[in-house]
Amino acid sequence: MTDRPNRPETLIRRLGLKESVSRPVVTPIHPSVVYASPSPDALDGQYEGKTHGYTYAREGHPNADLLAAKIDMLEGGQGGLITGSGMAAVSAVLLGLLKSGDHVIGGDQLYGRSLRMMTQDLPRFGIETSLVDPTDAEAVAAAVRPETKLILVEVVSNPTLRVADMAGIAAVAKAKGVLLAVDNTFTTPIAYRPFDHGADITVHSVTKLLAGHSDVTLGYVSARDDELMDAMRVFAVTTGMTPSPNECWLAERGLFTFPLRFEKAQANAAELADFLASQPGVKRVLYPGRKDHPDHARASALLNGHFGNMVSFEIEGGRAQTNALVEAMPDMAFAPTLGDVGTTLSHPATSSHRALSVEDRAALGMSEGFFRISVGIEDIDLLKGDFAAGCAAASQI
Ligand SMILES: *Cc1c(COP(=O)(O)O)cnc(C)c1O
Numbered sequence: 001m002t003d004r005p006n007r008p009e010t011l012i013r014r015l016g017l018k019e020s021v022s023r024p025v026v027t028p029i030h031p032s033v034v035y036a037s038p039s040p041d042a043l044d045g046q047y048e049g050k051t052h053g054y055t056y057a058r059e060g061h062p063n064a065d066l067l068a069a070k071i072d073m074l075e076g077g078q079g080g081l082i083t084g085s086g087m088a089a090v091s092a093v094l095l096g097l098l099k100s101g102d103h104v105i106g107g108d109q110l111y112g113r114s115l116r117m118m119t120q121d122l123p124r125f126g127i128e129t130s131l132v133d134p135t136d137a138e139a140v141a142a143a144v145r146p147e148t149k150l151i152l153v154e155v156v157s158n159p160t161l162r163v164a165d166m167a168g169i170a171a172v173a174k175a176k177g178v179l180l181a182v183d184n185t186f187t188t189p190i191a192y193r194p195f196d197h198g199a200d201i202t203v204h205s206v207t208k209l210l211a212g213h214s215d216v217t218l219g220y221v222s223a224r225d226d227e228l229m230d231a232m233r234v235f236a237v238t239t240g241m242t243p244s245p246n247e248c249w250l251a252e253r254g255l256f257t258f259p260l261r262f263e264k265a266q267a268n269a270a271e272l273a274d275f276l277a278s279q280p281g282v283k284r285v286l287y288p289g290r291k292d293h294p295d296h297a298r299a300s301a302l303l304n305g306h307f308g309n310m311v312s313f314e315i316e317g318g319r320a321q322t323n324a325l326v327e328a329m330p331d332m333a334f335a336p337t338l339g340d341v342g343t344t345l346s347h348p349a350t351s352s353h354r355a356l357s358v359e360d361r362a363a364l365g366m367s368e369g370f371f372r373i374s375v376g377i378e379d380i381d382l383l384k385g386d387f388a389a390g391c392a393a394a395s396q397i
Contacts (some may be wrong), residue, residue: 027066029249033057051224059237063248070255071220073211074189079229080222082248083237086205088184088241089219090114093152093189093201096235097228100126102149107134107164108159110363111183111205112352118152135295143343144172150179155194155302156186159312159348159372160365161286163295166302170198179228185209185339190262191306200224209309211251212261218243218251223356261341261377265309268343268383269375273311275384281321281395283307283369286312309376310338315369321394322347322369328393329386338374343383 008116035054037043046053054061064082072080083089094117098104106118108131118129130143151173153164166182173180181201182194190211194202204210206218219241223229223357249336273287288299289307299307315321326334326345331343336351344351348366361367374385 003179003297025208027063027249027252029245030062030245031245032061049363053070056118057245058240058242061242061245063245063252067206067218067248067255068220068222070252071189071204071206072222074185076189076193076195076221077202077222077224078224080202080220080307081229081233082206083219083221083236083241084243084247084249085217086111086194086203086219087113087117088236089203089221090152091206091239092221092232092236092241093150093203094118094122094127095125095239096232097179098122098125098127098149101147103128103130103145103147104168105132105140105143105148105151107128107157107314108132109134109160109162110152110154111158111185113353114152114183123209134164134169135162135298137165137172139225140165140169141172141176141212141247144176144178148176148178150181151184152181154183154186155192156288156310158186158310159352159370161288161293161310161312163288163299165370166192166194166197173200174198186308186310187303187306188258188262188308190259192309195222195224201228203325205339206251208337209262210258210339211254212258212339212341213250213254214337214340216247216250216254218247260305262309264377265375266306268310268377268380269309269373270307271380271386272375272383273313276311276313276387276391279388279391279395281316281391283314283316309374311373311375313371314367315391315394317370317394317397318368320397322349322371324397325371325390325394329390332386332390338372340374342374343378343386344348344374346374348372 034056045051068080068082072078081134106129122129132143133141155164155166170180179200182199183203184194185205185208201223204220206220221232270289273285273290276282277285335344336346337344348370349368
């Protein structure tokens with residue numbers, strides 16, 4: 001090196017890491033966009049799948065692959081793909097697998113952007129959507145047409161936490177030869193594994209419970225069938241849905257504590273749901289683990305005792321009361337997300353469901369006084385104190 005002192009930029013680029021006989025215990029981050037292959041023959045081998053090697057990060061990189069493999073393990077899937085957001089994963093399913101002339105069926109309370117894609121965007125590509133109540137498998141069966149290709153459902157709906165008739169829908173999908181895609185974001189593989197119950201495709205917003213710290217947006221999609229998976233992977237690579245290595249690494253770190261966080265948040269949710277039901281001005285509490293939940297029996301059969309960390313409740317009154325409740329809980333994050341390690345409170349009428357008319361929200365069971373809580377892992381007494389203050393303030397108006 002000393003003989004080429006006039007080429008510092010070249011030397012800086014070429015000097016690599018020293019080899020180490022010991023290994024890092026934490027996954028290294030691989031930010032490299034490009035990968036150098038030893039020869040054209042070797043590169044052929046990579047592209048033909050004879051050897052494993054990366055080429056260009058949009059086509060795949062180690063941090064995304066490792067995260068996908070870990071979620072595959074949790075879901076009982078294989079060959080899953082990480083995308084730059086949950087919506088990218090939903091898009092990979094809907095746009096990567098459907099074509100003009102196809103028909104798709106969606107749950108009528110899907111995540112807002114999924115609904116928007118199905119009702120606003122798919123029609124531009126000549127794909128029709130029917131929305132149906134997923135608690136009613138007969139309604140799903142009745143919506144199937146000869147050109148129906150796919151059913152997309154969430155196991156637990158947002159924000160009314162209705163539980164879909166997954167067994168009934170899976171039976172319909174099988175009998176009619178229609179693909180069943182399940183967005184498993186709310187339930188997570190701890191409560192429900194779609195592949196174990198007849199799903200063809202599993203989707204996640206990794207942003208939520210799996211990563212768990214509200215510091216990354218990522219998605220996951222996996223299909224049981226290799227051809228379907230290849231079609232989605234090629235579409236995702238072509239449309240640039242690729243996640244960043246840094247975000248994959250953060251999500252992997254979040255995933256280490258996911259089972260612990262989920263169990264704790266769920267235990268808190270069950271206790272908080274019962275507590276809320278005893279508070280002044282609370283009209284109703286929705287939690288699938290409570291006996292008064294309309295789908296409690298189904299949730300018990302489906303979720304194996306894992307009723308999740310989401311609780312919804314409704315208070316008496318209108319905007320004055322909802323403002324009072326939120327303002328009396330200044331330490332609570334009033335934010336329309338879910339799955340964070342900390343509890344977040346959302347108000348569908350002014351956030352996720354603000355585009356709907358008052359009547360349309362009422363039809364879905366949401367009034368102005370309707371709130372949704374994503375329960376976190378805080379001390380339960382602290383949470384009870386917050387909500388007691390909020391409910392008291394609202395009920396005193
Ligand atoms: C948040 C969410 C999505 C979208 O995920 P992003 O990571 O925000 O793109 C999809 N489905 C459900 C159920 C969600 O909660």
